[in-house]
Amino acid sequence: MSQDDPALRRLIDQVKAASAASQSLQIRGGGTKAFYGETPHGTVLDTTPLRGISSYEPTELVVSARCGTPLSELEATLAERGQCLAFEPPSFAPGGTVGGMVAAGLSGPSRAAVGSVRDFVLGASMLNGRGDVLSFGGQVMKNVAGYDVSRLLAGSMGTLGVILEVSLKVLPIAPASATVRFQLDEAQALQKMNEWAGKPLPINASAWWNGTLVLRLRGALAAVNAAIGALGGDIIEADFGTRFWQGMRNHTDEFFEHAAKAIDGGATLWRLSVPSSTAPLALHGETLIEWGGAQRWLVSPQSAIHVRELVRQVGGHATVFRGKDKSPGVFAPLAPALMRIHLDLKKSFDPAGIFNPGRLYPGL
Numbered sequence: 001m002s003q004d005d006p007a008l009r010r011l012i013d014q015v016k017a018a019s020a021a022s023q024s025l026q027i028r029g030g031g032t033k034a035f036y037g038e039t040p041h042g043t044v045l046d047t048t049p050l051r052g053i054s055s056y057e058p059t060e061l062v063v064s065a066r067c068g069t070p071l072s073e074l075e076a077t078l079a080e081r082g083q084c085l086a087f088e089p090p091s092f093a094p095g096g097t098v099g100g101m102v103a104a105g106l107s108g109p110s111r112a113a114v115g116s117v118r119d120f121v122l123g124a125s126m127l128n129g130r131g132d133v134l135s136f137g138g139q140v141m142k143n144v145a146g147y148d149v150s151r152l153l154a155g156s157m158g159t160l161g162v163i164l165e166v167s168l169k170v171l172p173i174a175p176a177s178a179t180v181r182f183q184l185d186e187a188q189a190l191q192k193m194n195e196w197a198g199k200p201l202p203i204n205a206s207a208w209w210n211g212t213l214v215l216r217l218r219g220a221l222a223a224v225n226a227a228i229g230a231l232g233g234d235i236i237e238a239d240f241g242t243r244f245w246q247g248m249r250n251h252t253d254e255f256f257e258h259a260a261k262a263i264d265g266g267a268t269l270w271r272l273s274v275p276s277s278t279a280p281l282a283l284h285g286e287t288l289i290e291w292g293g294a295q296r297w298l299v300s301p302q303s304a305i306h307v308r309e310l311v312r313q314v315g316g317h318a319t320v321f322r323g324k325d326k327s328p329g330v331f332a333p334l335a336p337a338l339m340r341i342h343l344d345l346k347k348s349f350d351p352a353g354i355f356n357p358g359r360l361y362p363g364l
Contacts, residue, residue, distance in 0.1 A: 003133060005050070007049040007050040007051075007068075008050055008133075008164065010049070011045065011047070011050065011127055011162060011164075012127065012131050012133070013131075014045055015045070015127055015129070015130075015131045015162065015354070016130075016131035018043065018045075018352075018354045019129055019130060019131065019352045019354055022352055022354070023042070023043060023354060024041065024042030024043065024353075024354055024357050025042050025043055025044075025045045025354050025355055025356070026040045026041060026042040026043065026044050026045065026356060027045050027047060027099075027103070027158040027162055027355060027356055028040075028044050028045065028046060028047065029047045029048055029067065029068055029095075029096070029097030029098075029099050029100040030048065030070070030071075030091075030093075030094075030095030030096045030097045030100060031095065032091055032092050032093040032094075032095055032096040032100065033092065033096070033100055033104045033106070035322055036104060036106075036157075036321065036322075036330075037157050037330055037331075037359045037360060038326060038329075038330050038358050038359050038360070038361070038362065039326065040356060040359055041357075041358075042354075042356070042357065045162065047067045047068045047097065047099050047162065047163075048068040048097065049068060050066045050067055050068045050164065051066050051067075051068035051069045051070070051073075051097075052065070052066050052069060053065045053066075053069060053073075053074065053077060054066060054165060056077065058081045058083060061083070061169055061170050061171065061172075062122065062167060062168070062169060062170065063077075063078065063167070063168055063170055064123075064165060064166065064167040064168075065098045065165065065166065065168070066098070066099075066164065066165050067097060067098055067099025067162070067163050067164055067165060067166070068097050068098075068099065069097060069098045070095065070096070070097060070098075071089065071091055071096040071097060071098060071100075071101055072091070072094070072096075074098055078170055079173070082172055082173050083170045083171065083172055083173060084170065084171060084172075084173050085120070085168065085170060086110060086114040086115075086120070086170070086171040087107040087108065087110060087111055087114055087115060087116055087117055087119070087120055088107065088108025088109055088110050088111070088249050089101040089106060089107060089108060089117060090106055090107075090108050090249050090250050090251065091250055092250055092251055093250075098166060099162075099163040099164075099166075101117065102117060102121065102124070102153055102154050102163055102166050103153065103154075103155075103156060103157055103158045103163055104155065104157065105117050105118065105154040105155025105156070105157075108205075108248070108249040109204075109205035109206075109207065109216065109245055109248045109249055109290060109291075110204050110205050110216075110218075111291055111295075112205075112206075112276075112290075112291035112292045112294060112295075113203065113204045113205065113218075114171070114204075116154070117154045117155070118151045118154035118155065120168050120169045120170075121137070121150050121151050121153070121154055121166060121167070121168060122137055122150070122167040122168060122169055123135070123136060123137025123150050123166070123167040124136055124137060124149075124150035124153055124163060124164075124165065124166045124167070125163075125164045125165045126153060126160070126161040126162060126163050126164055126349075127161050127162040127164055128160075128161045128349045128350065129161065129349060129350035129351055129352050129353075129354055129355060130351070133164065134161075136149040136150040137149070137150035137151075137167065150166075152345070153166075156360075157356060157359045157360050158355055158356040158359060159346060159350070159355055159356045159357075159359055159360050159364060160345060160346065160349040160350060160355065161349050161350060161355055162355070174204070174218035174219055175219075175220060175221060176217075176218070176219060176220060176221040176223075176224040176225075177204075177216065177217065177218045177224065177238075177241075178216070178217045178224050178228060178235060178236075178238075178241070179214060179215070179216050179217075179235070179236040179238075179240075179241030179244065179245070180214070180215050180217065180228060180231060180232075180233035180234060180235055180236065181212060181213070181214050181215075181233055181234045181236055182212070182213045182214075182215075182232075182233045182234075183211060183212060183213075184208070184211070184212075184213045185211060186208065186280045186287070186289070187279065187280055189208040189213040189289065190208075190276075190277070190278075190279070190280065190289070190293045192213065193206055193208075193213070193276070193292045193293050194276055194277050194292065194293060196231070197276070197292050201217075201227050201230070201231070202217050202218055202219035202220075202223045202224055202227055203215055203216070203217060203227070203292075204216045204217060204218035204219075205245060205248075205290075206289075206290060206291070206292055207244075207248055207288065207289070207290050208288065208289040209255050209286075209287070209288040209289070210255075210286075214236070214244065215231070215233070216241070216245060248290070255286065255288045255297070256269075256297075258286060258299065259286070259297070259299040259322070260322075262285075262286075262299045262301075263299070263322055263323055263324065265301075266301060266324065266325075267285065267299050267300055267301045267323070268299070268300060268301070268304075268320055268322070268323035268325065269297065269298070269299050269320075269321045269322040269323060270297070270298040270299070270300065270307055270318050270319065270320065270321060271295065271296075271297060271318070271319045271321040272295070272296040272297070272298055272307075272311050272316060272317075272318050272319075273294065273295060273316050273317055273318075273319075274293075274294065274296060274311060274314055274315065274316030275293075275294070275314065275315055275316065276291070276292045276293035276294040277293065278293065278314045278315075278316070281296070281298075281310060281311070281314070282310065283298055283300055283302060283306075283307060283310060284300055284301070284302050285298050285299050285300025285301070285302065286298070286299050286300075297321075303328075304318075304320070304328030304329075305328070308328075308332060312332075317332035318332055319331055319332065329361070329362070331360060331361065334361070339361070339364075342360070342361070342364055343364065346364055
């Protein structure tokens with residue numbers, strides 16, 4: 001990426017000025033995930049002018065895009081060639097950008113089957129706290145130099161620097177897809193999902209809520225048809241199934257509408273990460289289960305101490321995804337050794353601490 005680019009030059013100048021003045025910067029693309037993490041603060045550093053798909057090699061299954069590129073634009077370009085971002089990054093609202101997608105590190109319904117954002121990042125360039133442009137990784141999977149650093153940016157919430165450009169692995173759109181539904185209680189659904197996970201079935205996504213388990217099957221037509229015959233269940237009309245999974249991806253489904261109303265009344269929407277075989281959790285509130293049992297959404301008025309302790313006991317962790325009260329801390333507390341690693345990384349990339357201070361953890 002040329003530093004003569006006017007949009008990049010403005011970002012560099014703003015970062016250098018902020019560093020010299022010890023001024024905090026709030027990195028912002030489309031702002032669609034501003035609710036996520038600790039409350040952002042500082043002078044806005046707008047990344048949206050730095051946009052565009054830098055390169056796209058459909059035959060190599062690789063695309064590179066600048067941070068301000070609208071996610072919708074990238075996905076439309078891929079769809080024209082029959083390809084996609086297989087991890088289904090959520091937007092939550094129009095305007096989401098490629099940089100925000102990587103910084104937030106969030107994946108959609110297919111995450112358990114295909115992997116996370118981090119698994120698809122091949123390389124990245126970033127702007128550090130000194131105003132230097134750094135590049136890591138490349139455009140092939142078998143790239144060693146800097147590979148882990150580029151993946152480290154996924155989920156960093158902008159605390160390490162400004163993601164300028166990313167190279168991503170893309171995949172062909174599956175030739176066949178079907179959605180099937182089962183009437184099962186929570187324990188039965190968990191048992192079935194873990195049982196099916198050990199079989200060669202093309203299960204691409206799962207969601208359970210309120211007595212109904214929904215599966216999405218994807219792959220070759222013969223494999224999808226064979227799975228329908230083996231699993232049974234009610235086949236959902238294709239257009240309805242597509243809308244349902246989009247609702248799951250972008251949190252517009254009925255469960256999340258209920259959650260929004262409960263949050264207005266003082267409840268919290270928790271994102272729980274637990275071993276997939278974990279039995280139903282003894283927590284008060286409504287639960288939606290994804291990723292074969294490994295991700296559970298809980299909307300509940302219960303205290304953070306109670307929720308986190310119970311989830312910790314089963315080997316998981318709990319994140320405040322949406323809620324009015326963030327005083328307990330959005331992300332699960334880190335062990336002292338892990339916090340030292342975070343602090344060392346922050347100091348290495350952002351010595352003046354200007355980028356999104358406190359967005360992950362207070363003091364970071």
